[in-house]
Amino acid sequence: MAEPVRISDIYLYLRCPRLVYFQAMGRRVWPEAANLSNLLMREVALSLSEFEPEGGADLEAFLRESLERAKFELPTIFRDEINPADLLAAAEAVGEVVGDLGSKLSPNLGLLSPSEVDLELRSDRLGLSGRVDRVVSRGKGDGTKGRELIPSMIKTDRPPENGVWRSDRLRLTGYAILLEDRMNLRIDRGLVEYPWAGEVREVELRSSDRRRVLRIRDRVRAINGGKLPDRPRDAPCTGCPVLDSCETRATLASKFF
Ligand code: SF4
Structure with a gap:
């Protein structure tokens, strides 16, 4: 199957x-390298499932704790070479918005748990x-x-x-x-x-x-089975990591049709 x-x-x-x-041919197709601050922010957001507001728990303190944990665990979760200085800078960027995030998210917590x-x-x-x-x-x-x-x-x-x-x-x-x-x-x-x-x-x-x-x-x-799709007219080609190969394919195809 x-x-x-x-x-x-x-x-x-x-x-x-x-x-x-x-991608089916084994090429890397996502242009953006993993952004550390986005990865940390995602971990912080996921942790909201564990927040228990009953008993007057402090959301901002909880988010800061989650950020500290994510900073420590990220290299293990992604098993990539993560530069400690980059990780620290990314954690600082997330830390700067955590207070704001807590006050904005408070009314929405009921939607997430x-x-x-x-x-x-x-x-x-x-x-x-x-x-x-x-x-x-x-x-x-x-x-x-x-x-x-x-x-x-x-x-x-x-x-x-x-x-x-x-x-x-x-x-x-x-x-x-x-x-x-x-x-x-x-x-x-x-x-x-x-x-x-x-x-x-x-x-x-x-x-x-x-x-x-x-x-x-x-x-x-069908594409995974080898079918080459047409290039869409509005494709986001600028900065695409497979741009060269894609243009070659277009040239080859136009030779035959
Ligand atoms: S059509 Fe554009 S966006 Fe799509 S694979 Fe080719 S170069 Fe990349």
Whole structure:
């Protein structure tokens, strides 16, 4: 059986279908090197699932503790060579906004808990898999009856003026489809967390998005099988790490057609 298509590949397809092709060929396709302050901020945001506001716990102190722990654990989590001076500078950058973050996030905490983080999901039936940042559980009861599950993703870029980006909505839809398959319930909404801005945005997941995710899954499968997709007219080619190879492919193709 073929490996399921990762939800992150659907996201990559939305950026540019050709990136999926080059990734399948073993090329590095994400342009940005991992940004340490974003990695630290993500760990701090994930830790909110452990915050218990009852009893007057101090959110800012909790976030600062999370940041200290993330600073210590990051080299182990990512197993990369991390320059200690760079890590310190990144922690200082996150530390500068933590106080602000605490006051902005306080009213939104109810949206994020109780929750589980870093959940790996897979459905061989649907041919999809992925790791969702957080799944929030709302409602009462032990079983799925009367409960609502809400997938949530953490974004370390800036939020759009209103709502969420379409590609993020589709990615959340992918996680929702996988969660529904595992839990046998319906999921109609998702969340996007923007920790740098201290915002959490809720988004409705539409039937048309479910259809779109499944069609993209089929296209990603075909690309992984060797099909070279067309270059989209609006592809984000500036700074693309596979630009040279991609232009060569276009030249070769135009020789034959
Ligand atoms: S160079 Fe442009 S078309 Fe080619 S893979 Fe990169 S973004 Fe896509």
